[in-house]
Amino acid sequence: MPATDRHPVPGPFGAAAPVERVETFAVALPSVRSFDIAGGAVTVAGRPSLRILVKVTARGGAYGWGEATPLPSWTDETAESIVTTVDRYLAPALLGLDAWNLDAADRAFDRAISRGYTIGAPLARCAVDMALHDLLGRAAGVPLGVLWGRRRRESLELGWIVSGTTPAEVGESVAEGLAAGYRAFKVKIGRYGEEGDTALVSSVREHAPPAAPIWVDANQAYTVDAALRMARRLDPLGITAFEQPLPANDLVGLRRLRERSPVPVALDESLRHPGDLATFIRLEAVDVAIAKVQRSGGLTLSRRLCSLAEVCGVRLMGSGLTDSDLGLAASLHLFAAFGIDTPVDLNGRQFIESPYAVETVRVEGGKASVPDTPGLGVVVNETVVRELSVDVLERRV
Template sequence: MKITAVEAIPFAIPYRKPLRFASGEVHTAEHVLIRVRTEDGVVGIAEAPPRPFTYGETQDSIKAVIDKLFTPELLGLHLLEREVIHGVLGRTVGNPTAKAAVDMAMWDALGRTLGFPVTLLLGGFTDRMRVSHMLGFAEPAAAVAEAERMRDLYGIATFKVKVGRHPYTLDVKVCRALRDALGDAVELYVDGNRGWTASESVQALRAMEDLGLTLAEELCPADDVLGRRWLVSRSPIPVVADESVPTPATVTRELLSGAANAISIKTARTGFTYSQRVHHLCEGVGVEVVMGNQIDGQIGSMCTVAFGAAYRLTSQRAGELSNFLDMTDDLLTEPLEIRDGTLPVRQGAGIGVDVDEDKLTRYRQDT
C-alpha cells in the first residue's frame, strides 16, 4: 500500500447558471482531479475545488503545490502512515483544498485496497443523507422558482439561502418570499459569506424571527472579533462558523471565544482525517454541525456524503449536497442521483465512484 504516484489534473466544466454570493461568484467548475496510485495498482481519487476568494487557492496553485512540494515527499509512504503524511503536508502553510484532496484520495485508495467503503471505515452510521440545496443571490421570484423546482424534482425540503447584500431591501424579502411560497414544510437557514456587519446581522435576524430560520452561517467577517461575539450573544438561532474555521485549531478558537456556537464541516477543506478531528471536537463539546458544500462536483459531493453518513452527529442535519445539479456535466461513469430528498452512499469500495476517462479527456485543461 505504498504510494507510487500522485497526479493533479486540472479540468473545467461550465455551470448552467452562475452561483452568486457575498464573497464571489462561480461560472465554471475549474477544479483539480487528484489521483493517488499505489504499488498494488490501486488508484484513489478526490476533487479539489479552488476558491481564491475564500482560501487564496487557484487551479494552478493547487497543481503546483501538489506536483512540486507534496508528491516528492509522499512517494514511498504507506497509506496508513497518516500522521507522517499529514506532517509532510503540514510543512506547507495554507493550501487547504489541495491537502484535503490528497488526504481523501488516499482514503479512497485505502478503501479500494481493503475492499470496504470509506464511510464504513470512518464509522458507518447510516447509508444516506438528507439533502440541503444552496440558493444563490436572486430576486425573490427567481429564488422561489428554483426552490420549488428542487422540491418538485428531487424532493429536497431544506434550503440554505445566500444573504449578505442589502439585508432589508433584498435578503429579508427573499427569505420571506420563500417561507410564504413553500410554507412550514421546508427548513430554511441563511449564509452571509461575511457580507453583513454584526449590527446588520442582528437587525436582519430580528426582522426574520417569524420565519422559523434554523441556522445563521458566517454573517459577518471572521476578523470582526468583538462583533461576532456580540452577534452570537444576541442571535435567537445557532451561528455557524464556516470560512473562519479551516482547521481544528480555528474551530477551537471560534467556539471558546464565543464567536460561533455551531460548525460547518467541509471535507473539501479538511479531508477525511481532519474532518474527523473537527467532528470529534464538536461532539465532545456538544455543538451542532452541518456538512457544508464548497460548490463541489459529484466526486466532492460523494466525499461529503461518505463522511456525513459515517457519524450520528453529521447525519442529523441535511447536508449541502446538490449544487452539482447546476453543472452541465461531470466526470463520473455513474452520475449521482438525488431521490426523495436524499443522496445515498455508494456501496462500492472506497468512495464508490469512478472517473469516465473519455469525459476527463474532454474537460482536462493540461493537454
C-alpha cells in the same frame, strides 16, 4: 530505514505499499446554471467550471481519486495555485510514504506548507487526502464508513440553493426545488442590503412549505451591528441557522453576535483547522459548526473537527463547495459517519455535471444515498478526465 518501513501493515492489499505517483488534472466541467455568493460568481451557466482532480497511485497499482474546487470568490486558492501546490510541494512530500499512513501524510503536509494563522492550502491538501482515502478503501475493498468503523446514516437530505433576485424569481426557484423533491432550502444573502436580503428570505418562506427548514449564509458579508439587525429580522421567519455572518477571523465580533443573536450562529469559513473550532469553543463564540471537507484540508482533519464538535456538544451541520461527484461522495461519507440529521448543502448536482463519473452517488427526491462500494464509491473514467483537462499553467497535460 524510513520510519514508515518499521511497522508495515499486514495483509495483501496495496495500501501497505509506498505512494509512487501523484497526478493533477484541471478539468472543465459543464455548468448547469449560474450561482452567486456575496464574494462573486461560483458558476456561470454556459461557461465551464474548473475542478482539480488528483490521482494518487501506490506501488503495485492501487490508486484513488480526490478533488479540489478552485473558488477565488470564496477562498484564496485558485486553479493555478492548487495545481502548483500539489505538484511542487504536497506530492514530493508524499512520495515514498506508505499509502495507509494518513498521520504521516498529515504531518508531511504541515511541513511542506506551513499552517501560519491556520491550515495552509486546505483545498490542495484536501484533493490529495481524499485520494488517499479512496485508495485505502479501494485497496481494502470496503467503503469509507467500513474503513472508519462508523456509518450512522444510509442517506442524507439535501438542501436546495435558492437563486433569484426578485420575489417572482425566488418563487420559481423554490418551485423547481420542490418539483425535484427537495424539502429544505438554503439562501445566500449579503448582496442586496439588509432590506433586500430580508425580502429575499421572506419570499422563500412564503413559497416554501410551512415546516420546511430554511437557513441563510452571508459568506462573511456583514458587520456585527448589521448581522445583529439581520438576525432579529430573520428570527420571526423561523430560520434554523445564520451561517458565517462576519469575517472569518473576527473572533470578538462573532462572540458578541453569538451572545445576542436570536438565531443560532453557524461557522464555516472560520473553521479551517480543528484548532480553529477549539478556539471558538473556548471563547463561547459558536452555536453550530459547519463540516466541510475541502475547507478543512480533507477527510483526516474533517474527522478530527467533527469529533471535537461532538465531544463538546456543538451542533454539526454539513456543507460542500459546489463539488463534483468525488467531493459529493466524500462529504456524504463524513456526514453519515457523524450522523448529521439536518439537511446538508451539497449543491454540486444543482450547478455542475460530472461526466467523468461512471458509477457514482445516487440522488433521488432531494436525498443522497451514501455510497456502499469501495473507497469513495465513485468510479472515474480516466479517459474522460484527460479529454476534459485544460492547461491552466500553459504546460502539457
